[in-house]
Amino acid sequence: MSYLKFEKALMTNLQDSLPRELLRTNRSGAYACSTIVDCNTRKYHGLLVVPVPELDDDNHVLLSSLDPTVIQHGAAFNLGLHKYQGGTFSPQGHKYIREFDCDNVPTTIYRVGGVLLKKEVVFQHYEDRILIRYTLLEAHSKTTLQFRPFLAFRSVKQFTHENPVADRTYHQIDNGISTCMYAGYPALYMQFSKTNEFHFEPYWYRGLEYPKEQERGYASDEDLYVPGYFEMNISKGESIIFAASTSECKPSILPNLFTTEVETRSPRDNFFHCLVNAAHQFHNSAKDGARYILAGYPWFKCRARDQFIALPGLTLSIEEQDYFELVMQTAEKGLREFMEGKPLTVNIYEMEKPDVPLWCVWAIQQYAKAAGKERCKKLYGSLLYDIIDYFMLDKHPNLTLDKNGLLYADAKGKAITWMNSMNNGRPVVPRSGYIVEFNALWYNALKFAAVMEQESGNIERSNTLEELAARCKEAFVDTFLNEYGYLYDYVDGNMIDWSVRPNMIFAVALDYSPLDQKQKRGVLDVCTRELLTPKGLRSLSPKSGGYNPMYTGPQSQRDLAYHQGTAWPWLGGFYLEACLKLYKQTRLSFVERQLVGYEDEMFHHCLSTLPELFDGNPPFNGRGAISFAMNVAEVLRTLELLEKYKY
Template sequence: MDTLDTREWLLTNGLGGFASGTIGDARSRTYHGWLMAALNPPGDRTLLLSHLEASLEIGGQVWALGTNFWQGGEVSPLGYRLLQDFQAHPYPCWQWGEGNWQLKRGLWMPHGWGKGAQNQILVRYTYQGTEAAVLRLRLLIGDRNFHHQQSGDAETIFTQVPHPQHLDLQAMHKDRPGTPWQLAWSAGEYSVDEFWYWNYYYPEERRRGLGDREDLYSPGYLTVRLQPGESVTLLAQVGNNIKLLDFDAAVAAEHQRLEKLFAGIQPQIKISESLWAQLLRASDAFIAYRASIDGPTVIAGYPWFNDWGRDTLIALPGLALATQRYELARGLLDTFGRYCKQGLIPNTFPDSDSEPLYNSIDAALWWIETLGLYLEATQDWDFLEQHYPTARQIYKGFTAGTLFHICRDAADGLITWQGSGIAITWMDAVLDGEPITPRQGKPVEINALWYSALCWLSAWAQRLGDTNRAARYQQHAHTVERSLSKFWNRSQGYFYDTIAPDDRPDPRIRPNAIIALSLQHCGFPEQQARSVLQVAKQRLLTPYGLRSLDPQDPAYQGTYIGDRHYRDRAYHQGTVWSWLIGPFVRSWRRFYPNEPLPVDLQPFLDHFQSQACLGSVSEIFDGDSPHSPQGAVAQAWSVAELIRILV
């Protein structure tokens, strides 16, 4: 490669742990490393193994294969110039070579689930050439939270205990012991050679206005003598009792698991079989085991997000219903339902004994909407009977009043809320205690969700023989449907985004109107809906999703760059959100059923295959052309909505 390719790759392990890096093999983020272990799944993610710095010696000549960014701007060594090929599938695989030799390296994370599952990473090097070679692999390790950088100092000591075919490792911090882990290898001789590597530089963190320097520790290196055609396999694992795994068998086991999981699931829109398989695999990457509930959860995005209620429920139809993973859908809905409190569903799950956070107005309404979609797909009426009391609790909380002054306005039946210093819709950026898009009062998509929830409740009550409540829910739905007319802005042919507590409507053109049209039950007239879609097509639609604000608005920001202050101000003020492509397509198909989609999905699919993180979809894109990908490189609801469109 003549240029250093900083597009990214990602492996996940079903526990919240992951491995990530760049195609050019240089770490550009704090989140890049080969073993980001989820010590309390899916949380407590900790960098243990950053990478192995490799060199190859043949006939007395040595080639340094690594590539690193250093403080001051130096890039060294220049191993990327020896890279001949990279393949992201079926696993990340690099091929270096020159003249008459080649060296391949593959990485693989075995999938785990449950209390006994282990965080592991497999590494395999395979040599081809005309004479014997010596491969040296220097360990670069850490013991730090995945959000932070490590600084070498006397207060952190790394201990090691070498054995013939494996190594025990553990950091000892001033105030606590680090995580014990092991490294095993199939061939080679390990040499203790301890020192710090100072001043690694992470350019992506500099671009985001965050800490960008790190020190990594090296306890030693492995020397492996390889004949042409020979391989060496290494396994890093949290805990003890390490047993080396066969690389190909581990890959095959995961391939078989996924084949069984997605057997018979086919897209309605024609795409290649290999691309469809990659999309299904991408969807599974976000499903993780949560130890505190002994059940499934959904990681909102990699590399830095945790599991969130709103994101999980919006992503669930694409990740679990479109893919017919009904048991997964049932488990997720059951877990969130059990945590319902005062009519709200948590937006953040608890770790161990900590309390959930209920800082979302819409998670509970998305729970009802998603439960309805699940029941329509499965006819699982026993599950409805089990969770009908939860749905009634949500109704009671929203009508009688709950946290954040969320309540039903007795005058029109619409849902309103009020609070200072908080933002509890999905547009939730808060900067220095001030919400960027506060949206207090009556947000349009919240009341569309409320209408749909009332329709679901009426139907469920009728099915369960609760006729009095069924009539009440239906009456409330009719009231809300009439009141939704307050959102119509005749002059713009669009919906007001929010009606403030003092009844002032917000005329800004945002994509929340499209979310409102995409729900199972829609309370807006067809003529208004068609007008809204036309305006959104002209003002908000891009090849990668919908802008969060009309470019003609004075507050519009077309690029998502800079430090946290600039990025947070741009987050919902023009930035394109890729997940919104799903609501737009569903709304268009509903209200323009005989007209072709006004968006070409090919750029979206090209992004999935060859941009940002190969084999996933970015969280956001710049509002301005060329709509560069930004934010998290792999986002659950973005992948989910793409699958939902295709199915």
């Protein structure tokens, strides 16, 4: 029985099918993304969306969509679907869908009278190329197929509209055409595995509308250019493969290429396999050999904090230690460049955030548990040593090591933590001074480094770190723990933030905690009562002032809600780790029940992955980026922890 399969009743009901999206990626950051009925609802949607570094740092939609048309006995049935201004859907090809299945590759079955047509889609791993295979399963008479490509040639942040500047010229190539609408863009090559006729009938389709952009308060309409259509006959049992790419290929290789790509796909036939598949979609390889973890799709790049938090779950938890090492090789280069005050030569954003080196230590710590301390010392011992020294010598431009052993951040008017939303140029959640997760990470880093130094025979260095950790521990409890049993979010002189936020969970979840068992239980209990949802921890308790759990509306409205009550699965991962560490096997069934809330998401929002965040109130709708690395990573890490505590 298929895991990710949807029947005709759901597919033909746009209220149910349009909110479900599907993402396919390759290793360059290019992707194909739309809804499961192939109706684009975001400006980020498209069949071929690729980076164009010659223009800017954004992705660009080259091929927006491809409309197939089945012709029998002179009657044409268009299988495409677009939303136009005024709420009109045309042509309405979704009504011909019989079923949709994406356990292996996205597969749609269309029935048009006596015609049964199967469509399968893959995105080539190491080329910017989308491949679509059409197979005629049944037909009782001569059948012809037509294909109309809708072209955009624009940034994912913009729209295109009918204009006289667009270049309408095209060139015939093997079994297809190449075209380029604007200077600076790569040519788009559209080819078929079968000989066909291209009919040049240039036309602008005006007023296409993207409802997801409307929901988010943005402009939402554009015009798309269709240069004409391809036409060919197809026989029962025959397969025809369409390829769209930034490079030309030989049509004869398309059948084998498609088969090879299908064979390399990891299945999505259960919850775990869905997450593994999603994990691989965040892999990013640069031409210079650098490896990265993208923070999410469709609009995030590689961000330093996100990469270090996501890295263990996306690699070590699924036994892919080699990719951890490749990513760390690139990340270490960038981190060292930053610590040495040199310009970054790697494409990692936000390396300057104060907690980034601390999260790097945490990632190294997870590697030590997976690969062994000896290999960890060999690969990352010097980096660990240098990061600790970097903070002890007060070299970070935005962190100071105080005499009490705590790290102090002067962040007035700045957003330096993961709670980084801004409104009118100011942080929505202003956090400065002694910040709770910074210092929980710092204590954990000191203790881990002390153990590693001791095992390396550096006893004097280990003792120095232990002494600093002891001061840090005492000051941490004195500074953050209040009489109600939870931790202040930050303390800056006389400014104390009493808000109940999830950042205190790290002081319980990390391997080395400055809290004793009773204090940990108190913190965990408050998180459970006030922050826990089926989709992770809320970013703010409903009892705290400013609670704003619904991430909806225009940008300014969403900014005010981003960290003011929304729920985050990656925080839930650390919460569940804390549960298992404190209560061990007695909480196994609770953790399993909590994971059910994430498995439900495999069938909603973007199939087989997890979105960026959820509303903090029921029904806990998924919001933001359709696929988010830290969330996928932490659920995978929780599944791994669950198995370890079972046996």
